[in-house]
Amino acid sequence: MAYIELRNVSKSFGTGKDRTQVLSNINLEIEEGEFVAIVGFTGSGKTTLINLISGLLMPDEGQVLFKGERVTGPSHERGVIFQNYSLLPWLNVRNNVGMAVKEAFRKMSKKDRNKRVEDYVEMVNLSPAIGKLPKELSGGMRQRVSVTRALSMSPDMILMDEPLSALDALTRGNLQQEILNIWNKDKKTALLITNDVDEGILMADRIIPLKPGPKATLGPEYKVNLARPRDKAALNHNEDYKLLRNGIMEYLIQIGEQRASKKDSNHVLPDIKPIVKIPPFRRISFN
Amino acid sequence: MKDRSIHILNFVGLGFFEPAIRLAAGEETKKNLIALFKKVLLPVLAVGLFLILWHAGSSYLYNVEKDFKIETARIASGNSGVTTELERIETGESSINSLPSPVAVLGAFKTLLADHKEINLKKEAFALKVAPLNEKNLEFNRVNADKIKEGIAAKKKPIKYTGRPSFVDQIFTSLKTVFAGFFLALFLAVPIGVVLGLSSTLRSSFNWLIQIFKPVSPVVWFLLVYMIVKTFTLEYDGDVSFIISFIAVGLCAMWATLVNTTLGVSTVDKDYINVAKVLNLGVGQKVFKIILPSSFPLIFTGLRITVSVAWMVLIAIELLSQSPGLGTFVWEEFQNGANDSNAKIIAAMFVIGGIGFLLDKLMFTVQKFVTFTEEATT
Numbered sequence: 001m002a003y004i005e006l007r008n009v010s011k012s013f014g015t016g017k018d019r020t021q022v023l024s025n026i027n028l029e030i031e032e033g034e035f036v037a038i039v040g041f042t043g044s045g046k047t048t049l050i051n052l053i054s055g056l057l058m059p060d061e062g063q064v065l066f067k068g069e070r071v072t073g074p075s076h077e078r079g080v081i082f083q084n085y086s087l088l089p090w091l092n093v094r095n096n097v098g099m100a101v102k103e104a105f106r107k108m109s110k111k112d113r114n115k116r117v118e119d120y121v122e123m124v125n126l127s128p129a130i131g132k133l134p135k136e137l138s139g140g141m142r143q144r145v146s147v148t149r150a151l152s153m154s155p156d157m158i159l160m161d162e163p164l165s166a167l168d169a170l171t172r173g174n175l176q177q178e179i180l181n182i183w184n185k186d187k188k189t190a191l192l193i194t195n196d197v198d199e200g201i202l203m204a205d206r207i208i209p210l211k212p213g214p215k216a217t218l219g220p221e222y223k224v225n226l227a228r229p230r231d232k233a234a235l236n237h238n239e240d241y242k243l244l245r246n247g248i249m250e251y252l253i254q255i256g257e258q259r260a261s262k263k264d265s266n267h268v269l270p271d272i273k274p275i276v277k278i279p280p281f282r283r284i285s286f287n
Numbered sequence: 288m289k290d291r292s293i294h295i296l297n298f299v300g301l302g303f304f305e306p307a308i309r310l311a312a313g314e315e316t317k318k319n320l321i322a323l324f325k326k327v328l329l330p331v332l333a334v335g336l337f338l339i340l341w342h343a344g345s346s347y348l349y350n351v352e353k354d355f356k357i358e359t360a361r362i363a364s365g366n367s368g369v370t371t372e373l374e375r376i377e378t379g380e381s382s383i384n385s386l387p388s389p390v391a392v393l394g395a396f397k398t399l400l401a402d403h404k405e406i407n408l409k410k411e412a413f414a415l416k417v418a419p420l421n422e423k424n425l426e427f428n429r430v431n432a433d434k435i436k437e438g439i440a441a442k443k444k445p446i447k448y449t450g451r452p453s454f455v456d457q458i459f460t461s462l463k464t465v466f467a468g469f470f471l472a473l474f475l476a477v478p479i480g481v482v483l484g485l486s487s488t489l490r491s492s493f494n495w496l497i498q499i500f501k502p503v504s505p506v507v508w509f510l511l512v513y514m515i516v517k518t519f520t521l522e523y524d525g526d527v528s529f530i531i532s533f534i535a536v537g538l539c540a541m542w543a544t545l546v547n548t549t550l551g552v553s554t555v556d557k558d559y560i561n562v563a564k565v566l567n568l569g570v571g572q573k574v575f576k577i578i579l580p581s582s583f584p585l586i587f588t589g590l591r592i593t594v595s596v597a598w599m600v601l602i603a604i605e606l607l608s609q610s611p612g613l614g615t616f617v618w619e620e621f622q623n624g625a626n627d628s629n630a631k632i633i634a635a636m637f638v639i640g641g642i643g644f645l646l647d648k649l650m651f652t653v654q655k656f657v658t659f660t661e662e663a664t665t
């Protein structure tokens with residue numbers, strides 16, 4: 001039995017004439033301890049998908065099963081790291097994390113809870129900033145807090161919705177490594193949503209593209225058979241890596257073009273930017 | 288030190304001192320001179336211009352009235368009438384009640400302060416005189432505590448000064464009323480606003496009532512409160528006029544806070560609600576840790592409007608309720624029609640405006656203290 005399972009899940013928004021089906025017939029299985037990445041275009045329904053798994057949204061059709069049971073709402077067992085950090089601006093780092101710990105460990109003594117908060121903040125090297133408000137932190141630091149908040153509840157599974165998309169390349173690289181290091185400790189089941197194929201390959205065991213919406217479905221999956229720990233610099237020279245990467249990119253470009261031609265057939269598509277950038281290709285071939 | 292004081296000044300909304308401090312510290316002379324000119328010199332010039340226009344206007348109006356009086360006297364009793372009329376105007380026997388000049392208002396202000404000192408002396412003398420008597424009354428109450436309880440003996444009340452209040456006393460009465468009204472508005476509007484904000488059913492149920500009561504004028508609120516409070520206070524011998532006026536002020540001023548609180552609570556950022564959901568926050572935590580803090584900016588904007596409105600309607604309501612505050616002062620001076628009555632009214636006007644300004648600054652400072660900003664502002 002899969003740890004998490006989506007069966008024929010569909011989700012629409014709006015009513016009447018404005019109703020659009022964002023996700024259509026999604027089937028997905030993730031095993032315990034597996035790290036899965038979903039790559040897709042902006043606006044294709046990635047956040048919707050993760051909200052369905054976290055329990056923030058309910059599917060119109062089909063089922064979301066977690067450990068064999070239907071997901072009926074959010075739970076501490078599935079920690080969520082939001083796309084835009086979603087820290088509470090009026091609480092400092094300690095209280096942002098503390099609020100989560102307090103809810104997840106109601107019976108714990110206040111002292112133990114404080115200790116837990118401090119340990120988790122220490123884990124992402126934010127101890128010096130523990131008294132600061134989110135507005136006083138850089139984007140990378142904010143996302144670290146968000147990661148800590150999700151992990152401090154000790155969830156069985158972590159759901160990450162483009163956690164690093166808003167960061168600059170350098171910070172992004174560092175945080176990828178940090179998240180991987182933390183994940184390596186107890187190898188919890190993880191689902192990462194990303195728009196960066198490289199990020200997916202670096203972090204995940206399996207990569208699944210989400211086709212552009214409306215009526216987005218999942219594409220063919222790509223196994224990442226690269227040994228861990230993976231080193232970003234070394235990967236660039238790895239033939240398997242290049243092959244895998246090019247394969248996924250080609251697929252994405254192909255479905256991107258399909259979407260572009262669909263546009264002529266009277267489909268109103270969301271205003272979205274494709275994440276397919278040509279430079280990475282060149283970078284690789286010139287290496 | 289310098290940065291600290293600038294920070295504090297900006298915080299309490301007195302940022303216009305900033306260029307002066309920076310100049311004193313010898314920082315970017317040219318830029319700060321321009322800033323000083325804009326923020327300090329221009330406003331001072333504007334005030335000066337206002338005073339000049341005011342003075343010119345008041346002497347023009349004075350002369351028109353004076354000429355009219357003399358002309359009337361001439362028609363009534365010829366040249367001799369003119370001389371006596373001039374004399375009477377000189378001695379103040381025949382008063383010319385037009386717009387007072389700035390100097391006259393300053394004079395009236397000084398008179399009011401002198402009057403306050405005088406009344407204070409009287410109060411002290413009175414307190415000294417009745418002290419032994421009050422002592423005796425207290426003693427009586429203590430000795431006869433049992434009898435008072437059984438209702439055989441009447442409790443003796445301390446003797447209070449019942450003379451005319453001074454202008455300063457009246458200012459404090461008004462402030463007391465406005466604060467009582469403000470807190471009434473706060474304790475009514477915020478909880479109701481939160482409840483309405485949380486429930487769209489309740490919101491639409493009460494929508495019509497709110498829309499109707501919101502624009503009701505202070506005078507009508509006063510009458511309404513009067514009708515109700517009068518019945519409840521039939522046997523109460525305390526300060527009923529104060530009770531009526533602060534309730535009327537509160538009811539009149541609470542709407543901005545009610546509407547803003549409802550709006551704030553009903554439009555909490557979806558991201559924050561999602562956080563509450565994935566953290567499985569309980570209802571209490573959700574309201575106090577997420578919904579209220581995120582509505583604080585709107586709630587405080589509402590409270591700031593409430594204070595301004597409360598202070599603005601206070602004068603009219605006090606005037607009607609005869610509560611011994613600034614409203615009553617203004618009205619009594621107007622009825623009085625003495626030589627310096629108009630000057631006193633204008634003096635009161637400046638005091639009212641000044642206090643209103645300070646109250647707003649106070650709220651502004653409190654608002655900055657308790658509300659968050661999403662991004663660093665610098």
Ligand SMILES: Nc1ncnc2c1ncn2[C@@H]1O[C@H](COP(=O)(O)OP(=O)(O)O)[C@@H](O)[C@H]1O
Nearest residue numbers: 013014022041042043044045046047048049270
């Ligand atoms: N609550 C909602 N109501 C209506 N439309 C929505 C809602 N949430 C998402 N959508 C629409 O669904 C589509 C997919 O959104 P989303 O899942 O956020 O995409 P992604 O995360 O891949 O960028 C978008 O076209 C968006 O406008």
Ligand SMILES: [Mg+2]
Nearest residue numbers: 046047083162
């Ligand atoms: Mg998204």
